[in-house]
Amino acid sequence: MSNAVLHVADVHKSFGGLRALSDIDLQVMEGTTHAIIGPNGAGKSTLLNVCIGRIAPDTGAVVFDGQVITGKRPHEINQMGVVRVFQTPEIFPDLTLLQNVMVPAFAKRDGSFRLNALQLTSRQSAIREEAEHWLEDVGLYKQRETLAASLSRGDKRRLELAMGLVQHPRLLLLDEPTAGMSRHDTNATIDLLKKFKERGMTKVIIEHDMHVVFSLADRVTVLAQGRIIADGKPDEVRGNPVVQEAYLGGAH
Numbered sequence: 567m568s569n570a571v572l573h574v575a576d577v578h579k580s581f582g583g584l585r586a587l588s589d590i591d592l593q594v595m596e597g598t599t600h601a602i603i604g605p606n607g608a609g610k611s612t613l614l615n616v617c618i619g620r621i622a623p624d625t626g627a628v629v630f631d632g633q634v635i636t637g638k639r640p641h642e643i644n645q646m647g648v649v650r651v652f653q654t655p656e657i658f659p660d661l662t663l664l665q666n667v668m669v670p671a672f673a674k675r676d677g678s679f680r681l682n683a684l685q686l687t688s689r690q691s692a693i694r695e696e697a698e699h700w701l702e703d704v705g706l707y708k709q710r711e712t713l714a715a716s717l718s719r720g721d722k723r724r725l726e727l728a729m730g731l732v733q734h735p736r737l738l739l740l741d742e743p744t745a746g747m748s749r750h751d752t753n754a755t756i757d758l759l760k761k762f763k764e765r766g767m768t769k770v771i772i773e774h775d776m777h778v779v780f781s782l783a784d785r786v787t788v789l790a791q792g793r794i795i796a797d798g799k800p801d802e803v804r805g806n807p808v809v810q811e812a813y814l815g816g817a818h
C-alpha cells in the first residue's frame with residue numbers, strides 16, 4: 567500500500583466573488599505521476615499555487631509527507647522538497663547552463679544563494695559535478711558552457727528541469743511542461759519524464775496536451791469551474807461522459 571506524498575484536504579479559495587477552488591480533496595500517491603487537467607479557468611494554476619505556498623487557501627489544508635504546509639512560505643516548502651517547474655522557464659539567460667544549475671544546487675545546500683558563490687572556486691567542485699550530472703541527464707551536457715539565452719524553447723524547459731532535479735525533489739510539480747513545444751520536443755520531453763517515472767519520482771503534472779497526459783499519468787484529476795468532476799485511472803477518466811461534456815464540450 568503506497569503512501570500519500572501530498573494531500574490537498576478540503577481546500578476552498580475565492581477571489582472576490584469568484585470561487586476558484588471548491589471542496590478540493592485529492593491525494594498524490596508515492597511514486598505516481600498524477601495529472602491535473604481541465605479547461606481554461608478550471609482552477610489548475612490556483613491549485614498548484616496553493617500547494618507551493620504562493621496562494622493561501624481560504625479554508626482547508628495542504629499536507630506534505632504528513633506535515634501541514636499551509637501557511638509556510640514558498641521557499642520553506644521548496645526546502646522541504648516540493649519543486650515546481652514553471653510554464654515559462656525561470657532561468658538566468660545571462661549565465662551559462664552550468665551556472666544556471668549550480669544556482670539552485672547552492673541554494674538547496676546553503677538555504678540561500680548569492681551570485682558571488684559561483685566565483686568561490688574552492689567550494690564549487692562538488693556542486694559543479696552535481697550540476698554536470700543533471701545536465702547530462704536531461705541531454706544538455708555538451709552545451710554546458712553556452713549562455714542560457716541562446717537555447718531553444720524546448721531546451722530551456724530541459725534546463726529548468728535540470729534546475730529542479732538538482733534540488734532532489736521529493737515531489738516535482740510540472741506546469742504545462744510541453745506548452746509551446748514542437749511535436750518532436752514534446753515527445754523528447756515525454757521520454758525524459760518517463761525516465762524519471764521509472765526511477766519512482768512522484769510528480770504532479772498540469773497539462774493541456776492529452777497525448778502527454780495519457781502517455782505519462784497513472785492517475786488523472788479533472789477540474790471544471792473550481793471543482794473536481796472526475797478522478798481516476800486515465801482510461802476511466804477518458805471514458806467518463808461528465809468529463810467529455812464538461813472538459814471536451816461533448817465534441818469528443
Ligand SMILES: Nc1ncnc2c1ncn2[C@@H]1O[C@H](COP(=O)(O)OP(=O)(O)OP(=O)(O)O)[C@@H](O)[C@H]1O
Pocket residue numbers: 581584586604605606607608609610611612613
Ligand atoms: N489572482 C487572481 N485574482 C482574481 N482571479 C483569479 C486570480 N487567479 C486566478 N483567478 C481566476 O480564478 C479562476 C481559475 O484560474 P486558474 O488560473 O487557476 O485556472 P487554470 O485552470 O489554471 O486556467 P488555464 O488553463 O487557463 O491556465 C479563473 O476564473 C481566473 O480568472
